[in-house]
Amino acid sequence: MAADSHIVKSYTAELDQLTTMIAEMGGLAEAAVADATLALRRRDSDLAQRVIEGDRKIDALEAQVASNVVRMLALRQPMATDLRTIVAALKIAGDLERAGDYAKNIAKRSLILNQSPVTGPISAIANLSQMVAAMLHEVLDAYVAGDADVAERVRDRDEDIDAAHTSLFRELLTYMMEDPRTITACTHMVFIAKNLERVGDHATNIAENLVYQVRGEHLIDRHVVPGERNEL
């Protein structure tokens, strides 16, 4: 990842290791989101259970990244691109850890949903999940390639996810109004949809952190601009 090597080779190795750990976390988080949704679609409780248990590995990697970052800040006193890479890695690890938590929550809800008859717009949820997983996948590819342009394009896609989430929420409301017996199941799905939407937000954060890492500029976080869009 480092454009060229440090005079001190072990420093380059530590930076590379940080990138590798983030890539590994990203792969796990992306798979967790996809598997949690698959568990819901296929009513596969074993798979849901594996997603829940797999979250521990993501958490452990985040703790490892945090510990490596603190050590590098103390021992290497990084500057410029290195400093930005290290700070970005810490923040990206936090985003991926949260994404893993959301996948775990989806898996837990799918375990509950599996105990009642099939109901609700499962395919729309699968569609939203696919969009989110694709966004996560692309931003992680951009991270490994150090490509801020791709990151910026991925970030723009968050609006599509928000729109899909809003539409899914409306659909779920219709289900619940039509048949109040579906309210319990649909409420779980409202949360599942929200979890997916939040994973999208974390993918956006990752994209913004990558832009910071590469260019040294902070993109304005659209999530804090009030009144810009209707968030649920």
Added chain:
Amino acid sequence: MLDTLKATTLPSTEVTGLPTPMLSAHDVCVSYSGKQALFDVSLDIPQNEVTALIGPSGCGKSTFLRCINRMNDVIDGCVTSGTILMDGRNILEPSEDVVQLRQKVGMVFQKPNPFPKSIFENIAYGPRIHGLANDKTELDGIVEVSLERAGLWKEVKDRLNQPGTGLSGGQQQRLCIARAIAVSPDVVLMDEPCSALDPIATARIEELIDELREKFTIVIVTHSMQQAARVSTQTAFFHMGYVVEVGATEKIFTNPEDPRTNGYITGRFG
């Protein structure tokens, strides 16, 4: 109580909007016996700020520093061209009074170099030769204020007649700083002032630099990037005799424009 609550003044983060430059260098070139060491260096040194000059050995940073008080004049075969404006005068003009200039531009060196005289005489020497004190009381006052500003007064006030060379390394360096500021200069040049000191003595000098900034304009050459980052508000990166990049210290150390600056400060050079 009030002292402990006193707010720390942080260096300003923006170079833009800095006061009028105290020194303004334009196209400064220096060569030693025909070998050019500095190429068209143009650099503004803002008033009451700390400017750090960084770069690998032989990059020209010390050469540039030594232009500011004409220290290069004493080197045979050294030829300087270009202008350095201070108070509207080009201090590089051969007709400029170098003694006068060195009263306005003091210097502190890498290795503490107190005169082999008493602590008092180390400080009193400059004000005396420049005629800055009318009588003994005034001279005593200058010595006290200078040592006070250099953070050394409390440690030495009861032994002013003892030799300056008997002080510790850190104290000697603060003595040299007191000596430099005793003649009320506008600019204080520091050439790696902490490289011979331990971390505690270094921290004292850095704290002192921060305090001195209120009264003086400081230009410091340092090999320690961390030191440049800690003490300066503006940083200039020199490489192979050129100024590659100059800007707010915060910018230089978090997001430099030039890949060479990035390479140097992250340790990728070579």
